[in-house]
Amino acid sequence: GAVVSQHPSRVICKSGTSVKIECRSLDFQATTMFWYRQFPKQSLMLMATSNEGSKATYEQGVEKDKFLINHASLTLSTLTVTSAHPEDSSFYICSARGGGPEAFFGQGTRLTVV
Amino acid sequence: GNSVTQMEGPVTLSEEAFLTINCTYTATGYPSLFWYVQYPGEGLQLLLKATKADDKGSNKGFEATYRKETTSFHLEKGSVQVSDSAVYFCALSEGQGGGSYIPTFGRGTSLIVHP
Numbered sequence: 737g738a739v740v741s742q743h744p745s746r747v748i749c750k751s752g753t754s755v756k757i758e759c760r761s762l763d764f765q766a767t768t769m770f771w772y773r774q775f776p777k778q779s780l781m782l783m784a785t786s787n788e789g790s791k792a793t794y795e796q797g798v799e800k801d802k803f804l805i806n807h808a809s810l811t812l813s814t815l816t817v818t819s820a821h822p823e824d825s826s827f828y829i830c831s832a833r834g835g836g837p838e839a840f841f842g843q844g845t846r847l848t849v850v
Numbered sequence: 851g852n853s854v855t856q857m858e859g860p861v862t863l864s865e866e867a868f869l870t871i872n873c874t875y876t877a878t879g880y881p882s883l884f885w886y887v888q889y890p891g892e893g894l895q896l897l898l899k900a901t902k903a904d905d906k907g908s909n910k911g912f913e914a915t916y917r918k919e920t921t922s923f924h925l926e927k928g929s930v931q932v933s934d935s936a937v938y939f940c941a942l943s944e945g946q947g948g949g950s951y952i953p954t955f956g957r958g959t960s961l962i963v964h965p
Contacts, residue, residue, distance in 0.1 A: 770952065778888075778957060
């Protein structure tokens with residue numbers, strides 16, 4: 737199956753700093769990428785959808801200036817958490833779609849803000 | 851809008867027991883249906899899929915049949931193993947090819963298998 741690589745898998749940062757998470761589709765071109773935040777007890781919250789070369793579409797309640805998404809190429813999207821605070825600590829997951837209906841997921845990034 | 855409803859967990863079973871995790875959906879068109887599995891500390895992995903009515907998706911002993919008449923896509927396995935312990939997500943997606951067809955996920959069902 738298609739492979740999506742997400743990096744880093746874990747990151748600890750100080751409050752007030754910024755963190756960048758990368759999501760790469762390794763063996764297919766990702767026309768659309770999705771960023772999720774996963775809360776305790778499993779539920780996935782869609783944060784934004786991005787198409788290559790255009791601005792991301794953010795879900796209601798997600799701050800665009802705080803969660804910067806760049807989908808610069810058909811194989812790479814990045815999520816930057818700016819001025820991170822402890823309440824931003826969470827598990828962030830990206831997924832990507834190519835030519836089919838299914839989405840393939842990265843391994844996730846555990847962000848801890850101290 | 852689209853939605854996916856799956857049974858609340860956790861589901862706790864003994865090894866070699868039969869597994870069913872129920873999933874029903876509502877959709878405006880003709881969606882593709884999926885089951886994803888998430889092991890602790892990892893992202894989601896596509897387990898199986900079905901793209902049209904009456905299709906059966908299967909993988910690693912798991913299977914699910916796309917039932918349009920009951921709008922269901924229940925996940926089953928005849929004999930579970932301890933290594934199947936994970937969270938299972940039912941999902942749907944409409945549209946083929948590129949475009950912002952956003953997948954819709956259920957809330958996930960935790961499966962715990964005891965030796």
